Amino acid sequence: MLVRLIYVSKLAPDLDYRAIKDILAASQRNNKPRGVSGLLMFNSGFFLQWLEGERLAVKERFARISQDPRHTAPVLLDYREIIKRQFADWNMGYLGEGSINKATFYEYSGAEAFDPYTLSGESAAALMLAFSSNIPLLKSNNG
Numbered sequence: 001m002l003v004r005l006i007y008v009s010k011l012a013p014d015l016d017y018r019a020i021k022d023i024l025a026a027s028q029r030n031n032k033p034r035g036v037s038g039l040l041m042f043n044s045g046f047f048l049q050w051l052e053g054e055r056l057a058v059k060e061r062f063a064r065i066s067q068d069p070r071h072t073a074p075v076l077l078d079y080r081e082i083i084k085r086q087f088a089d090w091n092m093g094y095l096g097e098g099s100i101n102k103a104t105f106y107e108y109s110g111a112e113a114f115d116p117y118t119l120s121g122e123s124a125a126a127l128m129l130a131f132s133s134n135i136p137l138l139k140s141n142n143g
Contacts, residue, residue: 002085005051005058006078006124008116009071011042019070020096027092036061037085039093039128041116043100047071048116050128052085078121086129095131104130 011019020042027040036053049065051058066074087093100114108127111118119127 001055002052002082003055003058004078004080004082004086004125005062005076006121006128007047007049007051007062007065007074007076008119008124009047009049009065009074011045011047012070012072015070017097023068023070024092024094029091031061032091034061037087037090037092039087039090039095039132041095041100041128041131043095043097043114046114046116048119048124048128050087050125052082052087075117077116077119077124080121087132093132100131 024040027038031037031051031053034053034057036051036057038049038051040050041048051061053061062074062076065071102112102114105114105127106112108123108130109115109118116124
């Protein structure tokens with residue numbers, strides 16, 4: 001059974017943006033053999049991530065992320081069964097700092113600043129799909 005999980009977390013305060021490259025590389029490396037795909041957004045110190053795959057694999061990935069000291073305050077925004085993947089070709093696509101349009105974020109959140117903790121699960125999913133469809137270069141990130 002396929003599931004989708006969307007969560008938000010913050011970058012640990014003692015880390016800098018170089019840690020993002022390490023997190024992305026580890027996601028791409030570790031997700032492929034587990035059959036997990038998705039999209040990672042990072043902006044203003046916040047992570048917003050979409051994971052999809054078989055239930056057990058997604059559950060294990062999120063449990064590991066929740067214990068990762070590079071993340072703080074993880075909050076589950078959405079978890080549901082899905083019929084098909086949205087990001088089947090991406091071990092982990094990436095939208096980084098500066099690639100998130102404030103107007104688009106405002107459209108889905110009603111907030112000026114990027115703070116994914118303010119999003120509902122549905123809003124987070126719609127926001128991520130809106131950004132991903134506008135950035136076809138993400139498909140080169142499937143390692």
